[in-house]
Amino acid sequence: MPLVRTCIAAAIALTLAGCYVVRPSSGGGQVPPPAARMVQPADVALPAGYRIEAVATGLTFPTGVAFDASGRPYVVESGYSYGEVFTTPRLLRVEADGRTSVVATGARNGPWTGVVFRDGNFYVAEGGETEGGRILRISPDGHITSLVSGLPSIGDHHTNGPAIGADGMLYFGQGTATNSGVVGNDNAQFGWLKRHPDFHDIPCRDVALTGRNFEAPHWNGSGTIVSTGAYLPYGTPSTAGQVIPGKVPCSGAVMRVPLTGGTPELVAWGFRNPFGLAVAPDGQLYVAENSYDDRGSRPVWGSADVLWRVKPGAWYGWPDYAEGFPLTRPDFKPPGKAPVQALLQTPPETPPRPVARFPVHSSADGFDFSRNPVFGNVGEAFVAEFGDQAPTTGKVLGPVGFKVVRVNVDNGVVEDFAVNRSPNNGPASKLGTGGLERPVAVRFDPEGRALYVVDFGVLSQLPDAKPEQGTGVLWRIVRQGAS
């Protein structure tokens, strides 16, 4: 029998060892886009007792939903998508019959990544792909006022949120310029490095570097080898002990301002892409973070997206930790590539442990907390998972994300809530159904009786990002008999 066991273990070891390396990537977006998007609520599976309907269709890159004082829903259309597609950012009112009316239009400085409503005005996070991030106030008649500008948002990740804190302040996230601290050829592939060749990440506090540099042939094809260090422009090497001065606003942070605007104040830092922000019923601020990709000069493998409980002043680990663990752990070494090495001589502090982990590359984005027993699961966070962007962000063996999950923030257990009705996971376009495509945000209506799901629409990765305009959907989920 020991021989049998050994043989079985060896055979399975060989099988599994070959699996990841041999099998091709099979991400949710790795299929040609459908000729037209089907929208069929019956193709979405929910726990017993819930039903879903499409409230508005034909949206272009929607990213957020909010409600005015009378409870009417509004959505923001991003105005920019990965794939370097620029459209017009818009705030739309969703009428009772599902038609939309334009409230405000923005400049060519998307993506608008989210919206909240408070005291008669809308507040929008403008991603700022061309001119830098801004926080906008939009009046109900469409007048736009910039409350904050010049945020370092012209890289991979943008200005995100916003959320109104228990203190009445406006909180927003600022994503990093790069995947893991080093500007590389992946940033040219994303597009922004060609527009802003000197852009790089900015720490919130002074950091001292290990002096590790990363070499690559110049993206322009000249054959020149460039060497780039952390927090420095493309082609600028670092030295051991070099101190990068911190300043605010900075990359990879949560900041806040009064609703009237002003100079951003640092709340917490060391995030990679703090996309989702929400306040729990007890007033605690949480952040959903998109973690590292297996790409660029300093690829990182197998780091989960996470939900953080935000502690004022804390450092959350980027660019040297993931999930509260150092990237030097063998777990994070990409198969067939070099181990990840530290960029900082000394971490600012030991980062906290996350509240919950989401699947690698799931892109855990906008979320909200249930507050009403009529809907159920009070106190749990409902999180939109946009879905993988394989193979650009890294290889996966099956689609990841493309659904809405709920999280018990006390023990970290994550359960599916809204998924496509199929034996396999994936976006509707891959499954050939009319269900969910790429959920990017969720929000409960003011009474907490209905959960609205913002579905970005079709985004293929073949392998470059190819978003389809007019395929976004706003869904609504209610408990049977509660609407």
Next chain:
Amino acid sequence: MKRLAWLLTAAAVLAAACATPRHSEPRTGPFRPANAAEERGEIVFSNYCSKCHDSGHSGLAPGILPVPDALIRFQVRHGLGVMPAFGEDRLSPAQLDDLLAYLNAIRAHPPTVS
């Protein structure tokens, strides 16, 4: 003996291919842990396993195979392929027992929804 080992391996792989490891409340109905071990195991799964085996199905890694407990223990402890090893410093023997209790309960959880 060697032939038997290969036959068993092939059977395990075939079973994996035919099985539906995906657990998802909307599709299979709610899972209610029957005891404290399963309850703790669910937390272990969320914290350690789900990031690569989302709900048990493939994602970054392959879906979890419905193989005997001993093989799962072996793979968890030693790490195979690209999967890291989870030594006792990261996952205690009690946690591994709880994880297996949960995985077996999920496997036995009959689908109630299409």
